Amino acid sequence: MPIRVARVTAEYATDRATVATPRPRLSWVTESDGADWRQAAAEVQLQTGGEGRSVRLDGPESVLVDWPFEALEPGAEHEVRVRVTGADGETSEWSAPQPVVAGFLAEGGWTARMVGLADPAAEAQPALVRAAFTVDGPLRRATLYATAHGVYQVELNGREVDDEVLKPGWTTYQQRLLHETTDVTALLAEGENALGVWLSGGWFCERFGFRDSAARFYGTQPAVAVQLVLDYADGRTETVASGPDWRATGEGPVTAGGIYAGESYDATRVLPGWSAPGFDDSGWSPVRVDGEFPVPEARMSPGARRTEDVAVREVLTTPSGATVLDFGQNLVGRLRITVRGERGSTVTLRHAEVLEGGELCTRPLRAAEAVDRYTLAGGGAETWEPRSTFHGFRYVQVEGWPGELDPADVVAVVVHTDMRRTGWFECSHALVNRLHENVVWGMRGNFLHVPTDCPQRDERLGWTGDIQVFAPTASLLFDCDGFLASWLRDLALEQRAHDGVVPFIVPDVLEKARTPAAAWGDAATVVPLVLHERFGDRAVVAAQYDSMRDWVEVLLRLSGPRLLWEGGFQFGDWLDPAAPPERPGDATTDQDLVASAHLFRSTDLLACAAALLGREQDAAHYRDVAERVRAAFLREYVTPAGRMLSDTQTAYAMALVYGIVSDPDLRQVMGDRLAALVRTAGYRVATGFVGTPIVQDALTEAGHTGAAARLLLQTDCPSWLYPVTMGATTVWERWDSLLEDGSVNPGQMTSFNHYAFGAIADWLHRVVAGLAPAAPGYAEIAIAPHPLPGLDFARTAHETPYGRASAGWERRNDQSRGDRIVVDAVVPPNTTATVRLPGAAQVLTVGSGTHRWEVAAPAASNGHGTVGLETPLAEVIDDPEAYEALVTTLRSHDAAQARDFRDRTRWLPNRPLSDALDRVSPHVKEGVRAALESVSSGRTR
Missing domain, CATH: 2.60.40.10 (Immunoglobulins)
Structure with a gap:
């Protein structure tokens, strides 16, 4: 070719x-x-x-x-x-x-006023707004510019102008509004025309906050600003702009609409032709004209759209007799129903992510009602889909359906920002593949105009900590450069309004969320450089540089002469599995240690950004500060022998992955200690929001690939695969959002669609399959696969800015040469790749094209010896066959006791198994002895 x-x-x-x-x-x-x-x-x-x-x-x-x-x-x-x-x-x-x-207007070119319903009957009253106008000659082009305080859609002559949803999205409304730019020439005709807008409160009118503190933050009524520019063929230009001569009504079919509450739609109130010429709006009222608002700017991120339809998988009848539809996938969007029935009858749709005891479980939604209601017009088939709200759900309870429900009449419509998919991964392990798919679904559901923490409960906020840890994974899976660059502009605006402090959430709607917090506020320094690394986007670093610097200066003021960030509020290693359900911040890793590690990280990243932008004076200054912070951290938290004050997985992972510890020998000692801690925990996750995204990198960089494999493939709780074994189709907020008995975690905060712990997917692509950027935007690619024990193959493909790249490996057996590892890679044109093959010290450099290499597989372990009650616990956990025999025996006698044993045992190298069985009855201990003897006898034959 x-x-x-x-x-x-x-x-x-x-x-x-x-x-x-x-x-x-x-x-x-x-x-x-x-x-x-x-x-x-x-x-x-x-x-x-x-x-x-x-x-x-x-x-x-x-x-x-x-x-x-x-x-x-x-x-x-x-x-x-x-x-x-x-x-x-x-x-x-x-x-x-x-x-x-x-798609932008000239300076001073925005003339539309923000208009809405003059006499609303209730707060957040949905409305219809319209205007008639004349096109008095042939058009060369007609362009619609529109924005809203709320969510809206424009219709011209009875037709929607585009396929986007929930426009214009959610920004820091006080400081930044986005407008759409839509070519609508084909929707207009010479003569009389009409423009109609349906309008609902959306995020602008939502009540934000927790429990009794929830309140409207921006405003109580929605409004819209529309500017239609008519460019005539003869060179004339005319603008139709919203203003006091427009008309509105609150008597349309949408009777209520809210992000958390859902939408109520009464088809008996439909007004045929309301957005077409000739409609009689004499009963409508003149609009309300609101005051000043920020001049809208052209949108730089993709629009949100309906991207997929999901059919009903199963119709369930619950123990109470309710009808529940199972879509087989936890998703974000809403239903489209086709229903036939009597005029005035109402269908109610209740959404939830899980069942508990066979019934719809709405407790995790907290104050979010998540209910849609449709009142029929009667007279035949009626098809309806709400458009002023969205829900996170897998299950929907249907009430009031007239006649027998045909599942073909109900479809789940998936909604999210319409980003281009760019990353794929698969391996030989079905549960890992499902985990990766769960990560993809979680990102889709939580990238809806803003990067949210969750899409279902009374929150759905742009938590900075979540996107800080997930940005690398997001940049692999989808082209999210424009999406996150736009969100970062809001972050900088919110930060400027609060003296350099990055709020916990962006847009900021919680007054108590303006306290500096490590790993959350660090989104200001981390996300821009992720976009540079993954997309080659230097401009976003330049645009955010002041934000990055201001955040670091806040932290340096807080750290004082000790150059340690300590003594203040922190989330810490949030949702460490050891934290009690009601206190998710009570992690095992010291919060001040976490904070000071991020002080180093952000200062170091700022120095890198300054060097990238040619700000040499800043680069030298912040490099010096970072070195002094490093010294302070090592002096305070790391012993000369390499032990840390918090002897936890997260502490070692931060010190290693953030580059705080640079001495190679000390790094190896600390990597070895991290692996020992992972083994002590029984190869179960012991990290929260901070440690989870980086623990696997820390292990594999230290050469502990086997420990990383055991941690990845673990299915006991807590682990990445435990939710998969429990039927999860998205990533959970808590490791145990669903307990092993099928009940929902008793904490007041649990979500079944939270992408933060899905940050593991970045490691799957970069390290396991072995494809990573070695230069910004993948101008140079690093190919370095890690064949994990327990996997037979792994491969990834990524649409880099230069084209599709791929890498992967497979185990093969050659009778004459023994076990082999075959590595395949595709390098796109105009790039090069450095290649480090498994077990090889030499680094190869190759150009674009298709490549294949074959190397000898690492020598297999010699196996395990005899095991018994006096075998050290560390040897038992490192012997999968012996461990399985132990756990199976305990479970066969008492499942609860088996769980207790698993949860409390620390798998230490100098403690025999018999010591850990001190709470087990002699009868059960004898059963364990016999099971281990059976394992040993099988090895000695």
Whole structure:
């Protein structure tokens, strides 16, 4: 295949042609069957009205390349084409033209007023707003710009303008509003036209807070601002803008709508033709005109859409006789129903993620009602889907359905920000594959306009700690560069309003959430550099640099002359499994240690950002500060022998992965101690939000691949795979959100769709399958697979900014050469890769193309010897066959006692098994002895 330019995109415009900046950076992907292809030059052509201008760009750059033409004028329409020339002198054909539309208005160009219902009957009253207008000649183009305090959709002449949902999303409304930019030329006609808006409160009118403290934060009534720009063929321009002459009613079919409560829709109140010309709105009232609001800016992130339909898997009848639909997948969205019945009858839909005792379990929703209601118009089949709300659910209890329910009449509609999927992983272990799929579903559900903690209960907030730990995984699975770059702008605005402090949540709607907290506020320094590493996005680091610096300066003020962050509020290693259900912050790792580790991390990252941006004075200053913080941390928390004040997995993982400990010998000692702690815990998870994303990296970097494999493949609680064995289809907030007896965790805070612990997926891609960025944006790729014991193969594919890359490995048996590891990789054009094969010290460098290597598999263990009651506990846990015999025997006598034994035993190297069985009856202990004797006899035959 000759070289070709397969895809051209403008900055962040992954789902549309409109761009939010006058100088959008350009990226293109080249495809070639040739090996070692490198771009020597590219030619970029800007076409306007059939005329084209070209610019030649020498060099290999093809990702987020600076705009090579004059700045775009507001509303300008162009097409961009690219062709490339390789180092071999061959030049491609021109790419397909990529439309580029300047989606922003000129300064001072926004004239629409924010309008709403003048006399609402209730708080957060849904409304219909409309205006009639005349198109008095042929149009060249018509462009809709709109935003809202609430959620809205615009209809022109009875047709919705696009397929997006819950527009304009959620931002820091006091400081930043986003507008849509939609070409609506095809929806208009010469003569009379009408524009209608359905409007609901959304996030703007929601009550935020916990228990009795919940209150409306932004406002009590929704409003919308609409600006329709008509560009006539004769050169005239006319603007139809919302203002006091528009009309509104609260008598539409949506009678109530809320993010947490759900939507109530009365089809007997439908107003046919309300958004079409000729509708009689004389009974409607003049609109309310609100005061000042931030000038809306063009949206830079993708829109939210319906992305998938999920059919009912099973219709259940609960013990109480209720009808519950099981969709087989915990998802985020709403239902679309088709129902037939008498006028005025109402169907009620109650959503939940789990069942408990066979009944719908709504306790984890707390104050979120999560109920939709549809009142029938009567007279035939009626199809309805709510659009002012969303729910997190797998199960829906249906009440009031007229006649027999046909499951084909109910569909779950998946809703999320419409990002392009970019990462895939699979291996030989079915439970690990399901875990990875759970991570994907969790991200889809929680990336809905903002990166939320959970999508179902009375929260759904942009917790900074969650996205800080999950950003690397998110950047693998989907193209989330524009999504997170947009959210970071809100973070910086909130931070500026609070003297440099990053709130716990962004947008910030909780006044008590403005206390500096380690690992949460550090989203300010971590996320921009993740976007640079994964997407090559240097501009987002430049845009966020002041935010990064301000956060670090806050921490340095708090740390004082000791350069240790201590003595204040912290979340710490949140949801450490040892923490009691009612006190999730009571982790085993010292909170001050966690805070000071993040002081180093953020200061170190800021120094890196300053160097990246050429701010040499800042870089030198913060490098020096980081070194002094490092010294203070080591002096306070690490002994010369390598033991830490908090002798926990999270403490060692932070010291190693954050680079606080740099001495190679000390790093190895601490890595060995971490592996010992993992074994002592029975290869079960002993980390919370802070430690979980990094513990596996710490183990594998220290050479403890076997321990990392045991930790990954563990199915006892707590572990990554325990929820999978319990039927989870998304990642849980707590390791034990569902207890082993099937009951829901008694804590007041438990979610069955929380992506934070899904951060393990990043390690699966980078380390297990072995594909990672070695230079920003994958300009150079690191291929270094780790064949884990217990897996026969693992592979990953990733759509890098340069094209698809893949890597993976497989075990094979060659009768003449023994066990082998075959490593495969695909390196995209215009990149190179460094390759470290399993067990090899030499590092290879290869160019683009398809590659395969084969190496000898590591020598298998010689196996285990005889085991008995006097065998040290560490040897028992490291002997899967003996451990299984032990646990099976205990479980056969008393399952509760077996769980207690598992939970309280510390698997130490100098303590015999018999000591740990001191609470077990002689009869059971004899059974264990016999079971272990059977294992031993099988080995000595």
